[in-house]
Amino acid sequence: MIFAIEKIKSFFEVSFWDNVYKTLTFGDFFIATIPFCLKRKAKRLERRRVRFVKSLKNKPKITVAFFLQSPSVWKYDRLYWLFEHNERFEPVIVLCPFNVHLNYDRNEMRSVMLQSEDFVKKRGYRYFQTFDYDKNKWKNVKKMLNPDVIFYTKPYKDTLPQYHIYRFGDKLNCYIMYGTCCIDIYRTNFNLPFHNLLWRYFVENEYHIGYSQQYQTCGGANTVVSGSLGMEPLMLPDYKPVDVWKPQSVRKKRIIWAPHHTVDYLFNFSNFFAYCDFMLELAEKYKDEIQIAFKPHPVLKFKLINIWGAERTEAYYQRWRDLPNGQLEDGYYADLFLTSDAMIHDCASFTAEYLYTRKPTMFIVKDKDTNHWNTFGQKCFDLHYHAYQPSDVEDYIKNVVIAGNDTMQTERDEFYKEYLYPKDGVMPSQRIVDTIMNELTV
Numbered sequence: 001m002i003f004a005i006e007k008i009k010s011f012f013e014v015s016f017w018d019n020v021y022k023t024l025t026f027g028d029f030f031i032a033t034i035p036f037c038l039k040r041k042a043k044r045l046e047r048r049r050v051r052f053v054k055s056l057k058n059k060p061k062i063t064v065a066f067f068l069q070s071p072s073v074w075k076y077d078r079l080y081w082l083f084e085h086n087e088r089f090e091p092v093i094v095l096c097p098f099n100v101h102l103n104y105d106r107n108e109m110r111s112v113m114l115q116s117e118d119f120v121k122k123r124g125y126r127y128f129q130t131f132d133y134d135k136n137k138w139k140n141v142k143k144m145l146n147p148d149v150i151f152y153t154k155p156y157k158d159t160l161p162q163y164h165i166y167r168f169g170d171k172l173n174c175y176i177m178y179g180t181c182c183i184d185i186y187r188t189n190f191n192l193p194f195h196n197l198l199w200r201y202f203v204e205n206e207y208h209i210g211y212s213q214q215y216q217t218c219g220g221a222n223t224v225v226s227g228s229l230g231m232e233p234l235m236l237p238d239y240k241p242v243d244v245w246k247p248q249s250v251r252k253k254r255i256i257w258a259p260h261h262t263v264d265y266l267f268n269f270s271n272f273f274a275y276c277d278f279m280l281e282l283a284e285k286y287k288d289e290i291q292i293a294f295k296p297h298p299v300l301k302f303k304l305i306n307i308w309g310a311e312r313t314e315a316y317y318q319r320w321r322d323l324p325n326g327q328l329e330d331g332y333y334a335d336l337f338l339t340s341d342a343m344i345h346d347c348a349s350f351t352a353e354y355l356y357t358r359k360p361t362m363f364i365v366k367d368k369d370t371n372h373w374n375t376f377g378q379k380c381f382d383l384h385y386h387a388y389q390p391s392d393v394e395d396y397i398k399n400v401v402i403a404g405n406d407t408m409q410t411e412r413d414e415f416y417k418e419y420l421y422p423k424d425g426v427m428p429s430q431r432i433v434d435t436i437m438n439e440l441t442v
């Protein structure tokens with residue numbers, strides 16, 4: 001039994017191990033430990049899907065469901081509206097609970113669900129609430145909605161079992177990575193059972209399809225290059241972002257500080273505890289020249305509640321809300337990126353994603369002797385200014401952000417053209433819709 005558990009740990013690689021292990025079912029155990037079982041299950045599902053696709057070709061309306069757990073991972077806005085304006089499809093957002101059974105704060109889980117509901121209402125999406133507040137129970141999505149195509153916003157089993165991919169195996173399950181894979185935990189990003197059981201896995205570039213082919217048990221047979229869906233607004237010249245920054249009497253430099261959530265993992269990018277007070281001090285020290293948006297990873301608050309307690313955690317977040325030149329940002333971030341001037345962070349995904357703005361960015365390095373980057377991630381990391389101590393962050397703010405001595409602008413522009421912007425000009429959302437339409441009409 002100990003050998004089997006260690007084998008599962010090896011399979012999932014993982015900093016995410018705690019979350020994955022707590023939600024393993026008996027069936028997952030065999031899928032995770034015996035690749036043959038996973039391949040056989042994937043092939044069986046594919047045969048069922050072939051028949052299902054045929055049945056959809058004459059269906060007048062195809063229901064496309066987006067399983068959303070929190071606004072911060074929402075990358076599907078333009079894709080939603082492309083489906084909405086296509087007469088073959090009827091898109092709907094399914095509001096799923098987040099981390100409800102992983103020993104996180106239940107009140108915070110409810111708060112995130114309400115935040116998600118408010119988010120979809122404001123954006124005008126059609127949505128389906130999975131919790132019946134009158135009857136105090138969860139709804140059966142498969143019975144009540146029965147979607148044909150499902151887009152998941154995360155690959156982890158951090159919601160209730162009835163909303164996992166295993167309950168919708170015969171449907172056309174799709175996934176677009178909610179971040180960008182820049183580090184070398186390939187199995188977590190490409191070879192969870194979830195990835196192998198998808199109908200289509202849309203990835204950012206040729207690097208990522210190569211990782212899928214190399215590390216996925218099913219050899220990347222379901223993987224398609226679409227480009228970065230979440231960064232699409234940053235590539236559209238006609239996109240007009242909403243100015244989400246707190247009004248100031250004069251225009252100040254706008255800096256995003258985005259700390260990662262890995263405060264309690266052995267595999268640890270996060271420098272939060274070392275910089276949480278220092279960043280508040282910098283906001284006060286340079287209050288006449290800068291604004292700082294505190295943009296924590298959405299999971300960080302759950303981790304801090306477990307470590308600090310709910311009261312201290314909420315007090316810290318409130319300090320950022322109350323700062324005249326500071327603010328808390330915990331949702332959709334394309335507009336935040338586009339209206340900012342610079343970033344400071346230690347998040348793997350943002351290492352690639354902020355480069356779409358072509359603005360200066362700094363990575364706070366926890367251990368300069370440890371390299372977790374994959375080939376693509378290393379290229380992105382090399383285009384950052386690097387901080388190894390608090391004084392490096394302050395120097396970056398003074399010299400690069402405020403004074404404008406940005407020596408890496410040309411390199412970032414060249415990288416954007418070479419690796420980020422689609423060479424044929426077709427945006428990711430359109431490529432995804434075209435892929436699905438071709439499958440359903442040929």
